[in-house]
Amino acid sequence: MLDTTTNLSALLKDPSLLATRAYVNGKWIDGADGTFAVTNPARGDVLAEVANLSRAQIATAIDAAHDAQRLWAARTAKERSVLLRRWFDLIMENQEDLGTILTAEQGKPLAEAKGEIAYGASFIEFYAEEAKRIYGETIPGHQADKRITVIKQPVGVAASITPWNFPTAMITRKAGPALAAGCSFLARPASETPLSALALAVLAARAGLPAGVFNVLPSGSSSEVGKEFCENEKVRKITFTGSTAVGRILLKQAADTVKKCSMELGGNAPFIVFDDADLDAAVEGAIQCKFRNNGQTCVCANRIYVQSGVYDAFAEKLKAKVAAMTVGDGLEEGSELGPLITEDAVQKVRDHIADATAKGARVILGGDKGGLPGTFFPPTIVTGATPEMAFATEETFGPLAPLFRFEDTDEVIAMANDTIFGLASYFYARDLSRVYKVAEALEYGIVGVNTGLISTEVAPFGGVKQSGLGREGSRHGIEEFLEVKYICMSV
Numbered sequence: 304m305l306d307t308t309t310n311l312s313a314l315l316k317d318p319s320l321l322a323t324r325a326y327v328n329g330k331w332i333d334g335a336d337g338t339f340a341v342t343n344p345a346r347g348d349v350l351a352e353v354a355n356l357s358r359a360q361i362a363t364a365i366d367a368a369h370d371a372q373r374l375w376a377a378r379t380a381k382e383r384s385v386l387l388r389r390w391f392d393l394i395m396e397n398q399e400d401l402g403t404i405l406t407a408e409q410g411k412p413l414a415e416a417k418g419e420i421a422y423g424a425s426f427i428e429f430y431a432e433e434a435k436r437i438y439g440e441t442i443p444g445h446q447a448d449k450r451i452t453v454i455k456q457p458v459g460v461a462a463s464i465t466p467w468n469f470p471t472a473m474i475t476r477k478a479g480p481a482l483a484a485g486c487s488f489l490a491r492p493a494s495e496t497p498l499s500a501l502a503l504a505v506l507a508a509r510a511g512l513p514a515g516v517f518n519v520l521p522s523g524s525s526s527e528v529g530k531e532f533c534e535n536e537k538v539r540k541i542t543f544t545g546s547t548a549v550g551r552i553l554l555k556q557a558a559d560t561v562k563k564c565s566m567e568l569g570g571n572a573p574f575i576v577f578d579d580a581d582l583d584a585a586v587e588g589a590i591q592c593k594f595r596n597n598g599q600t601c602v603c604a605n606r607i608y609v610q611s612g613v614y615d616a617f618a619e620k621l622k623a624k625v626a627a628m629t630v631g632d633g634l635e636e637g638s639e640l641g642p643l644i645t646e647d648a649v650q651k652v653r654d655h656i657a658d659a660t661a662k663g664a665r666v667i668l669g670g671d672k673g674g675l676p677g678t679f680f681p682p683t684i685v686t687g688a689t690p691e692m693a694f695a696t697e698e699t700f701g702p703l704a705p706l707f708r709f710e711d712t713d714e715v716i717a718m719a720n721d722t723i724f725g726l727a728s729y730f731y732a733r734d735l736s737r738v739y740k741v742a743e744a745l746e747y748g749i750v751g752v753n754t755g756l757i758s759t760e761v762a763p764f765g766g767v768k769q770s771g772l773g774r775e776g777s778r779h780g781i782e783e784f785l786e787v788k789y790i791c792m793s794v
C-alpha cells in the first residue's frame with residue numbers, strides 16, 4: 304500500500320475543483336453546524352473538512368431553488384440544452400481530476416473512477432438532447448366543440464439524496480433529466496463522498512447554470528435533511544438512490560405532502576450460468592458484474608447459480624481469474640480492487656462468510672483479511688451455497704461470490720425470483736427458446752443476457768418489487784420530472 308496521507312490538492316491539475324463549502328443559490332457558504340471530515344478509505348486520513356449545513360440552511364436553499372425554478376422553466380428548451388451541454392463538456396475536460404477526487408473519497412481504482420465520470424457525464428449529455436424533445440399531444444375532442452391538448456411541464460423543485468458508491472453518476476443521473484425538464488435541483492450527497500458533488504457544482508457555475516438551479520448541500524446528518532426535503536411544501540419531487548430501508552423512510556415522510564417520488568433501492572441480483580453457456584464469457588461477465596466497485600453496487604451479482612454439468616469447471620475458471628486480481632490503493636497504478644467504504648461494510652462481508660461456512664459452504668478463495676490493512680478485503684468465492692444462507696436474501700455489497708448449484712431451468716427461475724428485490728438479473732445461455740423463457744420469467748427491472756454490464760444512459764434503469772419506483776436514463780427518465788397537463792378548450 305502507498306502513503307498514509309493524501310495531499311489531494313497537489314494531485315489535481317486544477318485544485319479549484321476541490322471545494323469544501325456548500326453551493327447554494329450560486330454562492331459558496333459555510334455550514335451553520337461547522338464541518339464534518341471526509342476521509343480516504345484506502346489510507347484512513349482526512350482529505351478535507353466540509354461545510355455541515357443545518358436544517359435551517361437546507362430550508363433557505365429550498366426557498367432559493369423555488370424562486371430560481373420559475374425563471375429556469377421560462378427559458379427555452381434550447382437554452383437549457385446549450386447550458387447542459389456546456390456542463391457536460393466541462394465535466395469531460397476535467398475527467399482526470401474528477402476521477403482523482405472520486406477515488407480519494409470513495410476508494411475505487413482511478414481507471415474505474417474515470418469511467419464513472421464519463422458514465423455520469425453521459426446523463427448530462429443525453430438529457431441536454433432530450434430537453435428539446437418534451438412533446439405533448441392533441442386528442443380528438445369528445446364533443447364537437449371541444450379541442451383537447453396535452454402538455455408536459457416541470458414538476459418544480461426536485462430534491463435528491465444519493466449514496467457513496469457512485470458519488471458522481473448517481474447525482475448526474477437525476478440532475479440531468481431534472482434540469483432538462485425545467486426543474487431546479489437540490490443535491491444532498493452521502494457524507495462519505497461530498498467532494499465529487501461539490502466539484503460538479505464548481506463546473507455547473509463555470510457552465511453558466513443560473514444561481515439556484517443546481518445546489519449541493521453537504522451535511523453530517525442525513526435524517527434531518529431528509530425530513531426537510533420531505534416535509535417542505537416547496538419541494539415537489541424526491542429522488543433517492545440507496546438502501547430499501549431508507550427508501551421506505553423517505554416514502555413515509557413524503558406521503559404527508561404527497562410528493563412525486565423516484566426510488567432506486569437495494570438489489571439481490573441473481574447471475575445464472577446454464578450448461579449451454581460460453582463458460583469463459585460467463586466467467587468474464589461474472590467478474591465484471593460481481594467485482595465492479597469491489598461489489599459495492601446495487602446491480603452486482605449477489606447470488607451466482609451454476610447448472611450442475613458446468614459447476615466445477617466454472618468454479619475453477621472463476622477462482623483462477625479472481626485470484627489474479629490486484630487489491631490496492633485506488634490511486635496506485637494497477638489496483639483493480641480498492642478498499643470497502645467502511646469497517647461496517649467489511650464486517651457485513653465477514654458475517655456473510657461466517658454464516659455460510661457455518662451452514663456448510665466452503666471457501667475456495669479469500670475468506671479473511673490476511674495481512675490487508677484498513678478496510679481492504681480480498682475477493683472471496685464460496686461453493687456449496689444454499690438458500691438457507693444469509694447472502695441468499697441479504698445484499699452483501701462487497702467482494703463475495705457465492706456459487707449455488709442447480710439442475711433445471713424452472714428450479715433456478717424459482718430460486719432467482721425468491722426475493723423481495725427486483726433490480727438487476729443476469730444469465731448466460733445460448734439456446735434461443737431458453738433465453739426468451741428465462742428473460743421473460745425473471746421478476747426484475749433489468750435482465751442482462753450474456754453480459755454482466757448493463758449500465759448505460761440510453762436504457763431505463765430501475766427495479767420492481769422492493770428495489771424501487773420509477774426509471775432513470777433513457778427517454779423514460781425525464782418523465783419522472785414532468786407533470787402531464789390536459790387542456791380542454793371549448794371553441
Ligand SMILES: NC(=O)C1=CN([C@@H]2O[C@H](COP(=O)(O)OP(=O)(O)OC[C@H]3O[C@@H](n4cnc5c(N)ncnc54)[C@H](OP(=O)(O)O)[C@@H]3O)[C@@H](O)[C@H]2O)C=CC1
Nearest residue numbers: 465466492493494525526529545546549567568569570601
Ligand atoms: N439501488 C441503488 O442504486 C443503490 C442501492 N444501495 C443500497 O444501499 C445500501 C448501502 O448503501 P448505503 O449508502 O449505506 O445506503 P443508505 O441508504 O444508508 O444511504 C444512502 C443515502 O441516504 C442517506 N440517508 C441515510 N439515512 C437517511 C435518512 N433517514 N433520511 C435521509 N437520508 C438518509 C445517506 O446519507 P449518509 O450516508 O450521510 O448517512 C446516503 O446519502 C445497500 O443495501 C445497497 O444495496 C446503495 C447504493 C445504490
Ligand SMILES: O=C(O)[C@H](O)CS(=O)(=O)O
Nearest residue numbers: 468469599600601602758
Ligand atoms: O448505485 C448503484 O449501484 C448504481 O445504480 C449502479 S450503476 O448504475 O452504476 O450500474
